[in-house]
Amino acid sequence: MVKGTETSEKIGTRRGIQSFDIGLSVLEAFVAANGPLTLTQLGETLGMPASKLHRYVSSLVSAGFLDQPRRSGAYDLGPRALAVGLAALNRNDFVNRAAAAMEDLVARTGVTGTMAVWGNYGPTLVRWERGTDALTTALGLGSVMDLFTSATGRIFAAYLPEGSVKAFLASGIGVASGAVGASEDFSSLDDMRSEIRRLGYACADGQYIPGLFAASAPVLNWQGDVEVAVTLVGRSKAVTDPEGEILPLLVETARNLSVLDPASSD
Template sequence: MSAETQGGFQSIAAVDHALAVLKTLATSAEPLGVNELARRIGLHKSTVSRLLRTLENHHFIQRDATHGRISLGLGVVALAGPMLGAMDVIAIGRPVLERIANTTGETVSLALWNGKEAVMVEQVLGTRTVVHYTWRGKAVPAHSTAVGKIFLSFLPDSEVRPILTAPLERFTEFTIVDPDKMAAEIARIRQTGYALNVEENELESCGVASAAYDFNGKVATVLNIAIPKYRFDGEQQLRLAEIVVEGARELSGKLGYGNRAR
């Protein structure tokens, strides 16, 4: 495998050439033959043919059955799909966040699941003097946040059990670290459709969250309302729970949930 220096670092030629193939196909208005592809990239036909065989094995390119012309394959879509899906969720969800933030005066956010933690990907700040703020891309623990507990509640029991039996980190005196209590909390969330965080991750910081579903009936994102503890009494908990569940239902509809062909 050859390498060449570009911009002060070692560039692997085969990777550069494979990317050149994909970029050329992406900018072409029509499928290309091997000869034309090789000419545009400036490589020998035999080199391009070898690259194409590898890319085809991974479904990054496809050939039409009649002339063997080449275009991008579904493997590229699968690779970019998670990122594009996240971008769609953010774009579609922001008006819902804005409406809830204006209605409640509290900060509203969206979170995605990275397989271990909830990641905050969008937020709209509340209109009150004191509001909660978090940065986009921040990962928050699963067991001590409302958004994280929602994601946990949708995992199969076989995946939840190892998480609960591992030592749960205590962040405040209110963090649930007992596995049985957390299992009961998850059962309650599955029944009610929303999760609460009452100073479990940070003192004076609370939240209420609910899941929004995509076209396939899977959790697309979790919607969360953050609120300081002094404004989060029992009555307000119930009010915001109703609002966040309704907001998640609205977002689910915008994401196509319930419209899947039977």
């Protein structure tokens, strides 16, 4: 008798978990959609009958996670979903999370890592994690990186809003801070942005600092803008080899830290 009761409880638990999983799948479908979905469209997306999904959708509407704002019968994310999303965003500390991930990245690759954020004067280094190669360079915390020639700077040039980048270039602040060369040709900006966004990373093969090779990838926020540039720097071209081990690992790390996938940021 006890054995039968335990079996029933296990079945009930499994059913409860399955229902929760389906409910999460419904929410994920609305997150991925570009707009409201009808039950028919939701069923096609999830590969489930609309009749089966109706009770899940009704429960989510009752809980405030979904809403039905239009007479068309389509549903969309509700106020509770917005509240959860905003709470998660407020707790998403990009810099600290990236710092922890960079320590592991440097340990696994052996090359030096840096982190940069956008400051008043341009891309600014805020963390330096030395690898086993023990590089010697004049760069340090607080250094401002060049937008066009450094891998770090190129990430900001590509993944900040276009209007913000062009306004910064027009202001002359970058020339004064060293973020932009005095004779830099700004006409290359659009092509550079397109190429880096296509690749999902930026490289500098001994152009910014002779003898050093750097690769950088963006940590993107919910709007697709860069919050942190994570960069690896070394003496070997292996750092910038897309077919090697280091660059793909860097890109994967930045992607995992991002709210929005760099590959879909356009």
